[in-house]
Amino acid sequence: MASNGSVQFNKTNFNTPPQQGDDNQQTLPLIAVSLLVLITLLGTTGNLLVLRAIFTLKKRNLNDYLILNLAATDTGTCLVSIPLDVVEKMKGEFPYGATLCHVIYPFQSVLVYVSVLTLLFMCVDRYRLIVTPLKPRVHLKTGLITVAAMWVSSCLIVLPLALALKFKGSHCSEEWWSDYSGRMFTLTIFIVLYIIPMVIMTFLYAFIIKVLYKDTRSMKLRRNVPASSQQTASLPQRNLKIVQVFVTAVVVFAVCMLPTHITWMWHDFGSGSDTPELFSKAVTFSNIFMYANSVVNPIIFGSINVKTLEKLGKALVCNRSERENSYNKLDQVFVLRTNSPSPPDVRLRDKSSSRPSETPHFLIFVSSV
Numbered sequence: 001m002a003s004n005g006s007v008q009f010n011k012t013n014f015n016t017p018p019q020q021g022d023d024n025q026q027t028l029p030l031i032a033v034s035l036l037v038l039i040t041l042l043g044t045t046g047n048l049l050v051l052r053a054i055f056t057l058k059k060r061n062l063n064d065y066l067i068l069n070l071a072a073t074d075t076g077t078c079l080v081s082i083p084l085d086v087v088e089k090m091k092g093e094f095p096y097g098a099t100l101c102h103v104i105y106p107f108q109s110v111l112v113y114v115s116v117l118t119l120l121f122m123c124v125d126r127y128r129l130i131v132t133p134l135k136p137r138v139h140l141k142t143g144l145i146t147v148a149a150m151w152v153s154s155c156l157i158v159l160p161l162a163l164a165l166k167f168k169g170s171h172c173s174e175e176w177w178s179d180y181s182g183r184m185f186t187l188t189i190f191i192v193l194y195i196i197p198m199v200i201m202t203f204l205y206a207f208i209i210k211v212l213y214k215d216t217r218s219m220k221l222r223r224n225v226p227a228s229s230q231q232t233a234s235l236p237q238r239n240l241k242i243v244q245v246f247v248t249a250v251v252v253f254a255v256c257m258l259p260t261h262i263t264w265m266w267h268d269f270g271s272g273s274d275t276p277e278l279f280s281k282a283v284t285f286s287n288i289f290m291y292a293n294s295v296v297n298p299i300i301f302g303s304i305n306v307k308t309l310e311k312l313g314k315a316l317v318c319n320r321s322e323r324e325n326s327y328n329k330l331d332q333v334f335v336l337r338t339n340s341p342s343p344p345d346v347r348l349r350d351k352s353s354s355r356p357s358e359t360p361h362f363l364i365f366v367s368s369v
Contacts, residue, residue: 029089032284036086039291043078046298047071053302053336062125062143067301067336069147070118070249073111074294081108082291089284093170101172106155106162112257112290113154116193119250121146123201126243130208157193160185183268190261198254205247212240245337249300256293259286302336 050071054064084104088094096104125143128135138146164182166175176182216237263279263286266272272279 028281028284032288033086033089035288036082036089036291039288039295040078040082040086043074043082043291043294043298046295046302047075047078050298050302050336051075062138062140063122064336065140065144065147066118066122066125069150070115070297071301073115073118074297076111077108077291077294081111085287094167094172095170096172098167101165101167102162105165105172106158109158109161110151110154113157113193114150115253115293116197117150117154118147119246119253120197120201121150122246123204123250126208126246127204130239130243131204131211157189186264186268190265194254194257194261198250201250205243205250208243209240209247212243216240242337245300249297252296252300253293256289256296259289262286300337 051068054060054068054071057064060068084096085108088096094101121143125138128138160181161174164174164176164185165172174182176185260283263272263282266282267279272282
């Protein structure tokens, strides 16, 4: 879901020990660490629920594997990235040594890059299913290969940062070959892995929503819909709800990522490098925004059945037999919002009900999105 407190697209040493006489210098790190610990607990719990919900599915489609990949990046953030960052902030130095200096920060950045690419792939897949239904679907094998390619390409993209990192004294910081190299890396990441994906997803989701609203109106205008087609008639509305989930995930990701991009653009192309103390605070709290995305994603993609949760809580304090029976209901506590039953295939039905030019998209190609 996707990033980490030290996700420095280009990392500079900002772990300056606080001044003893300055209360603000002592309070802000305490607030930051407290927020990071809270995000770790909530994010780990939420994303493990998402992973469990997906692994308990009897049959998983490409959409499920993409959500699984997104949850995996968020879980990596909560279990690996944030704890490493908390220790670093508490010590005021980089305590992991020269070797991990070339590994930790790049790994944290890879989690962000994979999240962006996963959201983009989700958007393209939804577009193909809804707007261009006559085109062949992306096969599961092809989708999994694409997911693997995301991780490989993200590792290659972050390679310049890994090479630029140097461990000196007790700090891990960047030493680019030139100021131009560091600035170009920051600008490239901002354009290629933020601006371009967000523009593409904005246009594609706009087309998707337009088509779904058009199909919904079309079904409302059609009269005497056969009983066998009633489930299909409600498909656009169900698809629209699922698409709204993905749109929400993109919007939240964009909002959570923007402060970090602005901070580093300010550092490399503005006056951020001239005010290291202010820049340090900006980096710390902009990264907390990115961490928060790992907590919000499980809320976006899943929902908790409160009634079932209450029953499970009561069962835990009851006798052993009821407790064992309650374990069978664990799968009902957390449900993915993107799961919906596939309606019957109507491509062979109601051929004369409408002319091809009037046939809604969801009647041409029916699938659970």
